[in-house]
Amino acid sequence: MKENKRKLHGYQTTNRAKHNLKIHLILVCKYRKKLLYGELDVFLKAIISNIKQKSDFEIVEVETDKDHIHLMIQYIPRVSISSIVNRLKSITTYHLWKNYRPFLKHHFWKENTFWTDGYFVCSIGEASPETIQRYIQNQG
DSSP, rough: OOOOEEEEETTESOOOOOOOOOEEEEEEEGGOOOSHHHHHHHHHHHHHHHHHHHHSSEEEEEESSSSEEEEEEEEEEEHHHHHHHHHHHHHHHHHHHHHHHHHHHHHSSSSSBBOOOOOEEEEEEEEEEEHHHHHHOOOO
């Protein structure tokens, strides 16, 4: 059953919930290798754009630095952050190795890897924590 996704003032509506869940996600190249430049950078962004078309989360913004990538992602409650990270890492790694094997083999000679095992993520919202705290304190 496909859920109805309707945006209303930045909020998404699904069957039983209205939500605005956004995260800032940072993925880092293994060993902090400075590989995200030039053709590889453009290719990575194209892969991510393709992932965006076929996923149940939305990539709002993406930008790379030499050794890491920043993403702002909006998602729905039934999608876990770990599943988003897993999908992004596995698909990008597969396509990067498929298209840039000789280049990557020079950098990662022991294994077909690209990203570190971990990641950084934090939730972002439309209001500051102080605004929410004041709102809660003023209830009742």
